[in-house]
Amino acid sequence: MSVENAPVVDVDEAAIPVEKKMYYRFESNDKKEFRVSELAIQQSETLNRLVEAMGYTSEDVENKPAIAIENIDGKTLKLVFQWCEHHKGEAIPVDDGSVPKIVEIPEFDAKLMDIDNGLLFKLIWAADYLNIVQLLNVSCKKVANMAQGKTPAQLRRVYLLPSDEEDEAAKRAAQEAQDPRAREVEEEFEERKRQGGNSFF
Amino acid sequence: MDSDEPGLPIDKLRAVELERVFKHLDLIDIFELSFTSKSIRGSLKEANYIIKSLKVLYQSNMPTIEIQCAKSRFIWTFGYPHDLPMKYAGEYKIGRYTYKCQKSEYGFHTDHYDVEEGFLGVIIHLISIFNFKNTVITELSIDLSVIEDIRTICNHFKKFKKVERLSIHQSFPNEIAATNFNQNFNWIMSNLKIDEIYLGVDGVENVIVQKNGKFVIREVPKRYDEVLNINHICLNYSEWFSSKDLLSLGVKTAILQNSPLTDEDLNSFIKTWLTSNSSKLNWLEVQVSGRYLNENIITKDLSLLPDTHSLMNTCCSCPFRKFDSPTPIPFIFPNNLKQITRSTDSTTATISITHDTFFFHIRDDGPITPPNPTLPPRQLNENDANRRLEERFRLAFRGRRLFQIAVDDEDNVNFF
Structure with missing residues (x-):
């Protein structure tokens, strides 16, 4: 897809400061293009290093192809860049190692993350991939909040966790898929047990 | 979460992300999560959730385990604190026991008779999900009426970084426990790194003295010389402490x-x-x-x-x-x-x-410093009396066996 034909997604451009003229162009894996301010990019350690290493001028940014982000789709990337634009210029928090983390989810972030769990999962994945510390913090906090006051049975439902038995069954199925002979041996063993033999040999 | 909405499969998150989620949870939620599956327990251990301090109170009325990290704490009690709002939380299988637990804002409370093994099971479970490598034991309190073989108990804690306070006392007399304590006191002092000690028990030892040209055996108060090497001592029975000890x-x-x-x-x-x-x-x-x-x-x-x-x-x-x-x-x-x-x-x-x-x-x-909000005292009831009685019977049968195990293999249990 050419640059001219790429759909450009608006990312709160009114908030872009006058003094920062540079907008980088990024392309998601489903070919959606985004223009993001240089200051917003600083929230992502990965992207910040990337654009520094590229050393683009204003002309390069306009003339060269958009920077491709292969692992993230347009819907997720839009949320990521909206978040970065809103929080541009803010200090990146440093982990003091204490637990549990005390993180407040700001109103803007809460609205941004008012999305289905599938998209939230992708957002966490993207925040980690692009190394956006505070976005990862708030999105993980949102997931952690789902656990508050829940029993193990409720947690299994909320987090789609298989029980130990289901885990074992899945593991067995995977092993058997690899080695059909294993299933035959097990069936033979079960049959002998039914017939009253206590020794396999 | 909307009940119709599918959940979020956290076990599909990468390790760093999963760790980040866990570190937003408080200790009670982590404890709950550890009962969802073995695989989550493994992930919790890998997340390195650091526990700052551990308090272990082997007491006759309400044995308690308390762990603390920087901003959260978790309590497990064998017995239900009086006047503490709690509700039934379900059954939790730890080790070979299944506990029917009540849950309060502090943690979990259950009734259970086998304090020694019950304690050990809960501590091992906690160690399987949290990082205790630099944990300080702020209080290890042992009531010899409940714990007959103190050496086996202390053996579990010898690999901890430090025991800030060791408190040994006896709510009602138990001669076997007192004898075990006196025989193993040197071992305890040389294997635990203790900063402060409270000794609420006394002991006697036999010494041979010469009287009128004859040697006779006399009972004298046992000396606990090892306590003189630590920083803070409180001795409920200090008959052995002489003027020479005082001057030096x-x-x-x-x-x-x-x-x-x-x-x-x-x-x-x-x-x-x-x-x-x-x-x-x-x-x-x-x-x-x-x-x-x-x-x-x-x-x-x-x-x-x-x-x-x-x-x-x-x-x-x-x-x-x-x-x-x-x-x-x-x-x-x-x-x-x-x-x-x-x-x-x-x-x-x-x-x-x-x-x-x-x-x-x-x-x-x-x-x-202002103490942490303490749990309300537990009121003794008929069940408690029965519980004590059963504990006595259990100790009578088990005490000697455990002691023999400890002597045979003092490293039989290793937390780390």
């Missing part, structure tokens, strides 16, 4: 109860302190048994002045003035306080003498 005292805090020390011994102590330049001792408290102290003898030949410390303070705040409970008890000043200053370094000590207690205070070693 090398601890920061010494609280000696039921002491045989004489008024002359205390006078000699003050005179020795006046000529020394050691700055280690902060606090000495000697309570004698069966007699009144004679202030005239204790202060003989000393230049005492009216005390000024008490003008601004109504009590002394020694954080180590603790007895069989982990809560420090401030010393309320009596009326007739005196002070004395030594010429070697101009250090001033406050002296007070009540009818049976001699109190020598050089400096406060920090304020008494």
Whole structure:
């Protein structure tokens, strides 16, 4: 897809400061293009290093192809860049190692993350991939909040966790898929047990 | 979460993301999560959730385990604290036991009779999900009425970084437990790194003495010399503590109860302190048994002045003035306080003498910090009485077996 034909997604451009003229162009894996301010990019350690290493001028940014982000789709990337634009210029928090983390989810972030769990999962994945510390913090906090006051049975439902038995069954199925002979041996063993033999040999 | 909405599969998150989610959870939620699956337990362990302190109270009325990290704490009690709002949380299988638990804002509460193995099971479970590598045991309190084989219990804790306070006491007599304790005291002191100790039990030992040209065996109070090497000691029975020990005292805090020390011994102590330049001792408290102290003898030949410390303070705040409970008890000043200053370094000590207690205070070693909100006391009921009785029977059968196991293989349980 050419640059001219790429759909450009608006990312709160009114908030872009006058003094920062540079907008980088990024392309998601489903070919959606985004223009993001240089200051917003600083929230992502990965992207910040990337654009520094590229050393683009204003002309390069306009003339060269958009920077491709292969692992993230347009819907997720839009949320990521909206978040970065809103929080541009803010200090990146440093982990003091204490637990549990005390993180407040700001109103803007809460609205941004008012999305289905599938998209939230992708957002966490993207925040980690692009190394956006505070976005990862708030999105993980949102997931952690789902656990508050829940029993193990409720947690299994909320987090789609298989029980130990289901885990074992899945593991067995995977092993058997690899080695059909294993299933035959097990069936033979079960049959002998039914017939009253206590020794396999 | 909307009940129709599919959940979020956290086990599909990458390790870093999963760790980040776990570190937003408090200890109670993590504990709940650990019962969802083995695989999550493994992930929790890998997340390195650091536990700062552990408190283990093997007590007869409400055995308790408490862990703390920077901003959260978790309590497990064997017994239900009275007046604490709680609701039924379900069954939790830990080790070979399944506990029916009540849940409160502090943690989990269950009734269970086998305190020794129950405790061990819960601690092992906690160790399987949290990082205890640099955890300090702030309080290890052992009631010998509940724990007959103290060495086996202490063996579980020897790999912890430090035991800030070890408290040994006895809510009702148990001769086997006391004998085990006395036989293993040296082992305990050399295997646990202890900063503060409370000994609420006494012991006797047999020594051979010569009398009228004959050798006879005599029972004397057992000496617990190892305590003289640690910083803070509180001895409920200090019959063994001699005037020689007092004059060479090398601890920061010494609280000696039921002491045989004489008024002359205390006078000699003050005179020795006046000529020394050691700055280690902060606090000495000697309570004698069966007699009144004679202030005239204790202060003989000393230049005492009216005390000024008490003008601004109504009590002394020694954080180590603790007895069989982990809560420090401030010393309320009596009326007739005196002070004395030594010429070697101009250090001033406050002296007070009540009818049976001699109190020598050089400096406060920090304020008494407000204690954490404590669990309401547990009211004993008929079940408790039955529980104690069953515990007695269990100990009778098991005590000797456990002791033999410990002797055969002292490293039989390894937490790490």
